[in-house]
């Protein structure tokens with residue numbers, strides 16, 4: 001009996017060290033994610049201060065190649081996963097998990113409030129006037145110079161060491177607003193993006209619609225699909241993308257909180273949906289992952305039995321927070337996550 005018990009304890013301990021065990025709590029009081037427009041001034045300040053703290057904090061793990069700061073480690077995750085979380089079925093769940101990793105980093109820096117998003121349709125067609133670009137209570141405006149470095153706001157003169165593409169070189173936080181493209185995130189575009197009745201169609205219409213529209217209008221980190229997460233504004237844009245998925249799910253919750261699909265890695269002949277030519281041709285733009293990057297990049301089929309994303313698919317942050325499955329993040333108020341949108 002004693003022997004059985006100690007064997008059991010031993011196997012539990014082995015299991016725990018091999019894969020961190022998640023605590024599955026109930027979600028009784030979800031945090032409310034609000035658009036930047038509607039956040040209290042004090043919350044905006046606290047949020048921006050925490051972002052600055054992450055950008056300045058030294059790296060904590062040695063896993064992400066080229067990362068010097070905590071922010072670099074986070075941006076690196078997006079770079080390492082780039083060819084499996086864009087133009088694939090993983091796009092929505094991984095970016096939802098990515099925002100959850102961001103929440104953990106914000107908490108390390110003392111911010112435990114709700115994650116913000118940007119209700120882009122409110123500002124579509126007039127992005128430059130958005131409160132998001134405020135120099136004191138926002139992210140600063142459009143950058144200038146050859147690198148489009150932001151010239152004002154909290155993120156001016158800060159360095160990110162991840163990117164461009166699959167390189168790791170120091171560069172400024174940068175973006176360039178093209179207002180003519182900002183109408184791509186208007187209400188009509190959102191309605192169209194969340195109109196499909198199957199996940200297989202919806203992830204594509206959200207991806208190609210307001211998601212890409214916002215990226216093109218903002219050109220964060222030189223418009224780089226691999227490392228645009230280096231600009232803190234990315235989190236607000238992807239908060240909006242996550243809300244589109246949630247709005248789509250809420251039209252038929254009993255079905256759509258469990259509906260998953262799509263390929264778990266890019267088709268090499270297609271590559272990114274936003275660029276023609278496939279992975280090989282695209283790599284002339286941003287290079288290829290280095291051997292050090294490939295060594296820590298997870299298998300895109302992780303947890304799936306084939307090439308299609310399932311609820312068992314395992315997502316990783318390389319140790320920043322425990323791994324999670326796609327099933328864990330399907331419902332934002334399901335217990336693993338605990339938030340709602342207003």
Ligand SMILES: [Cu+2]
Nearest residue numbers: 078085086095
């Ligand atoms: Cu992304």
